[in-house]
Amino acid sequence: MGAFFAFIAGYVVGMRAGAQGYEELRDAWNTIRESDEVKDLVSTGFAIAADLLSRGRDVVADQMEERSGRALSPVA
Secondary structure, eight states: OOHHHHHHHHHHHHHHHHHHHHHHHHHHHHHHHSSSSHHHHHHHHHHHHHHHHHHHHHHHHHHHHHHHHHHSSSSO
């Protein structure tokens, strides 16, 4: 979270200090991007997305299997 505040501070400084402020803003952004907090957040996001896709794939496969089983069963 500290990295986020560093970015905001860099943004404010960048607005007021011209080219030097821009350099500070860029440095703050790189600090955020390379921080362990952000890496963990991104990693967790990818893990959640992979899990959701896997579950969705399983649900669709089950529905397809159920529908194909119904289509092949004899009509009473």
